[in-house]
Amino acid sequence: MTTGIIGLLAGVLLPAVQTARETARQIHCKNNLRQIGLAIHNYHDAQRSLPIGYRSDLSQETAFGWAVALLPHLDESSVSVCINTNGSLISPDNDGARDLSPDVFLCPSDPKLITFELFPEPANQLVPTPHSANPLTTLPSANYVGIFGNGDADETPGAIGEGTFLGERSIRLRELTRGLSNVFIVGERTARKLPSTWIGTVLDGEDAPGRVIGHCWIGPNRKDADECELDSRHPGCANFLWADGHVKAVADSIDTTLYRNLAKRQ
Template sequence: MSALSLHRSNGRCAFTLVELLVVIAIIGILVALLLPAVQAAREAARRSQCLNNCRQIGIAVHMYHDTTNELPPSRMWDGGFTWAGVVLPYLEQANVRDLADFTKDFADQPDAVKETQIPTFLCPSRSHDLPYNYLRSEVIPNVTKANGSPHNGGGTTRGILGDYACISSTFRSGTGGFDHAFDGAIILPKLKSGRRFKARTSLAKITDGTSNTFMIGENSYWMSARASIYDGNDNPGAILGMGNKARIKAALPGDGRGVNFTQAEGGAVGSDPTKSQTDDKLCVDGTKNCPFWFGGDHTGVINVTMCDGSSRAVNKDIDLVILEDFVTRASGEVTAMDEL
C-alpha cells in the first residue's frame, strides 16, 4: 500500500461528539412528538374494543329475547342474578351458566361462577386494581366520599367485575305506577313461585323505537368496583334523573344503601352532592371520587348499547333532559340521534 493511500484511509471523516448529541436530541424530539399519536391510536383501539363489547352484549340480549320473547331482568330479586348472568349462554359462556343455579342467591353460587372472568364485560380502557369487586370491609382505591374519607366497597360477596350496566330508569318526578318508576328497557321482573320470574318488558314495548332507546351503558369505576356484575344485591342497574326519593329507596336493595340521596331534585342519582347538575350531567366518573352510576374511561364519551343491538358513543357533556329522552322506552318523545 502506498503512503498516499494510507494517508487517505487514516483521514476519513467521523461523527464528532456534538454531532452525536444533536442526532440524539433530534431523535428524542421525534419520539416525544410521536408518543401522543401512539397513545391516541392505542386509546382509539381500546375504545373500538369497548364499542364491540357493547355490540356483543346487545346481540346476546337479542338472542335471549328471540328465545324467550322478553328482555332480561335487571336482577331476578334482591341478591339474585342480574341480566349479565342471564345472557351468559349467548356470550359463548354456557359452561359458566351451566354451573349456576338461578333459583339460588348469587352468594350461594360455586366459586367457578362468581370468579370466572368474562372478557366481554371488561372495558380495555379501564385499569382494575383487582379482578374482583371490593367487599364492604375493604376500601376502594382512589374513591373518596364527599368529605374526603375513603370509600368502602359496597358488595357483600366476592365476584367478578363488570364495566357495563343495564339502563333501568330515569326516575323522573311525578306520580304513576310501576312503569313510571321503571321507565327503561331492562327493569325488575315480576316474581313468581319457586324463585322464578317473568320479565315486564320486551322489544315490542319499546314504543319510542329500539334505535332511540338505551339498553346497556358503561358504568362508573365506583359501580364496577363495589359490586359484582352478577350480584343483584348491589347491582340493580343504572339510573338517571331524580324523582321521588322514597320511591327510589324502596326500589333499591337495602333501601338504596351506598347511594347518595342528598343532592337537589333534578340531579343524577348517585352523583356528588357538592357538584351542580350542570357539572356532572352524565354522571361522568373522571376523578373516581364520587359514587356515579354511569361513567367511562374514554375521553369525552361513554359507550352505550341501543335496544336495536347497535352501539355508539355518547357525549359526556350531553344535557340530562336529552339523555333521559333516550332512557325512556314509551314516553312518546323521539329525540334526534345527533343530539347525543
C-alpha cells in the same frame, strides 16, 4: 443534537401511539357491546322479553343480574354451568362463578379489577364512612350495566324505572314506544365510579341494585354525578348500546334533556 432529535420525535410519536391504542380499545369496547346486544335480541326471540334487571332468589337475600341469562347466547356456556340460580348467589355452589369475569363484560380502557368486595349498606347513607364491617361477598367485575331509567334504583320503590332493565320485572321490546333506535339499554361504568358486576348482588349490600343497573340523569363522565350513573375512561365520551342493537359513543357534552329521554322506554 442526536439526543434532542430523539426527544423531539418521542414527544411527537408518543401521543400518536397512545391515541391509536385508545382508539383500538374503544373499538374493542364497542364490539363487546355489540355482542351483548346480539345476545339480548337472541334472548328476546327465545323468551319474548328482555332479561329481568335483577331477580331475587327464594330467600330474598341475593339477586342474579340480567347478564346471567345471556351467557348461553354469548358462547359463555362454560361460565353458565358454574352458576346455580336456584339457590343463593353467595352459596358455596356459586363460589367458582363469583371469581369469573368474562372478557365480553370488561372494557379494555378500564384497568382490570377482576373482583371486588361488596360491603353492607352504611347505616347513614348520607354520610360516607370507611368500611368497618366484613364484606358480604366478593363479586366479579364488569363494565356494562343495564339502563334503569332516570331514577336511582337504590331509591326507587319496587325498583320500577323508566328504562329497560328493572328489578323483578322483564320488559318486552314492544314496550319501547319511543322506537328501538331511540332508547339506551346498556351503558358503560368504570370501577372508579362504582365497581359493578354481571352476576348479581346481595340485596342489603352497599348500592346493591346499582351494581348491575344504572341510571342516566346528568350525563356521562360528570364528576357531580351520582355513583350509580354512567361513565367511562374513553376521552370525552362513553359507549352505549341502543335497543335496536347499534352501538355509539355518547359525548360528555350531550344535552341533558336528550340524555334523560334516551334512557326512557316510553
